[in-house]
Amino acid sequence: MKISNRAFNTPASPIRKLFPKAEEATKRGVKIYKLNIGQPDLKTPICIKKRCQNYSKDLVYEPSPGIPELISTWAKYFATDKLPVTDKDLIITTGGSEAIVFALLATCDPNDEVIVFEPFYTNYKSYAIQTGVKLVPVTLKIEDNFHLPKIEEIAKKITSKTKAILINNPSNPTGTVYKKKELQAITDLALKHNLFIISDEVYNEFVLDKKNKFISMMSFTRIRQQLILIENASKKFNVCGARIGALISKNQEIIATATKFAQARLSSPSIEQYALIPIFKTAKKYTQKICQEYKKRRDVIFEGLKKIKGTVCLKPEGAFYIIVKLPVNDTEKFCAWLLDCFNYKKQTVMLAPAKDFYATPNRGLQEVRIAYVLNSKELKKAIEILKIAIDKYNKK
Ligand SMILES: Cc1ncc(COP(=O)(O)O)c(C=O)c1O
Incomplete structure (x- = not known):
């Protein structure tokens, strides 16, 4: 018996497929700043x-x-x-x-x-x-x-x-x-x-x-x-x-x-x-407030990323995501390494490799998607850790 071609061809979500690695890292006592998934930390009304x-x-x-x-x-x-x-x-x-x-x-x-x-x-x-x-x-x-x-x-x-x-x-x-x-x-x-x-x-x-x-x-x-x-x-x-x-x-x-x-x-x-x-x-009143929060976070993440040598990104105009080109060859490997092999003071970051956000093969290999779904203080920390990780990865 064989599963269907349709089943075989369905990709694992790039946003979720690193979860087992994240669980292992958590078991080793590593705190993970999760910027991979569009699950905001904001409270349900x-x-x-x-x-x-x-x-x-x-x-x-x-x-x-x-x-x-x-x-x-x-x-x-x-x-x-x-x-x-x-x-x-x-x-x-x-x-x-x-x-x-x-x-x-x-x-x-x-x-x-x-x-x-x-x-x-x-x-x-x-x-x-x-x-x-x-x-x-x-x-x-x-x-x-x-x-x-x-x-x-x-x-x-x-x-x-x-x-x-x-x-x-x-x-x-x-x-x-x-x-x-x-x-x-x-x-x-x-x-x-x-x-x-x-x-x-x-x-x-x-x-x-x-x-x-x-x-x-x-x-x-x-x-x-x-x-x-x-x-x-x-x-x-x-x-x-x-x-x-x-x-x-x-x-x-x-x-x-x-x-x-x-x-x-x-x-x-x-x-x-x-x-x-x-x-x-009261939808508009509610969303206007959270939109202000995302704007603050967007500015924090964009300014932080600009300071990491070799990164390329644009200031997002809406939603709460950013595509970032990193100075690494293959972000699939880099994102896995962040969870498997790296920590800075028992902390690391989780990002979504961007390859699967493209239908054209071999596009986005150097890019990640970041969801700015953490508060500004945590985002600043996450960016600091990302900077240290990139330096270390490129010196390997
Ligand atoms: C662009 C876009 N469309 C649709 C969805 C699906 O959202 P849901 O099924 O949670 O309503 C998402 C979720 O992240 C999204 O980002």
Whole structure:
């Protein structure tokens, strides 16, 4: 007996695959500054925790498209940004992850192609393998500030099999916030070639500087029938374990299709759906505060990295990630070495090698992704340790 090729080809998450090494290091008494995973240290709001604690109903299957009251408050939250999302345009999913899988399943058959911008959220690779979709990468370059290339470069990737363009704004892992002109060009391209746009906007509240502005793909009126938005609660409200997201589209055929997929998995979690309802009413106030915190952390990490000789990085504009080129040949080996062989005063750092954030082979070999999910004091410490580690590694 043999497992499927699909199973064999599914990559281990680069964010998680170093966990066994981290466990071993912890057993040896080494403190690890975990900058590998987008799991913020910020607290889940008390109002959410209280609603979980006070939940007394039976844990039944909820309606497959989600609890109506949550659908309604989430749709209204979009209205605060003047986006025309109504209850019938939104279904609740088990995390943004499930919403992306539903979007790929709804728009593509096996072997169809989806254009993505690399480096991208690494799990896109796994979703593509699960759904039989081929990711066709357009490489973003640090010299272009990780912004989109000329539209002709993107158009070159379109074939008769292309069904959609998948874009993540603000971007994990580069922190790019795309400009109106770039997004407009993507919508024009999608309209011209009759493509869907899957717009992963889960970091929509995390734009770190006033000079930049988040623009939802939904604000482009003409594209709406071809558009699927991906949303979640995980990072917005520090509830990563709640597993609640949303798929949004003005195209009712897409919503009906996604609802059929949702019916096959029956229901998203009861308690967490219920618990999230009130926070949407004060969402902006909550996220503005945590955005300030990420801005502070971004400045600490960026200034710290600049002081490490040989590193190359850009100041992220949004989300809470940064791609950094390190003065080492192979960051997979370096990240493993940090956990297996190195410690400074019983401390080390855990980073995500960036190779798997690219679909093009052998790209990003010298890069890591850092998630600035620790407080400023800890981030300063982590950077100091990283600097010492790089010096030691290069003297080996
Ligand atoms: C860009 C992006 N999209 C989607 C997700 C999925 O999030 P979740 O399934 O927790 O909602 C993540 C999680 O880190 C992400 O970074």
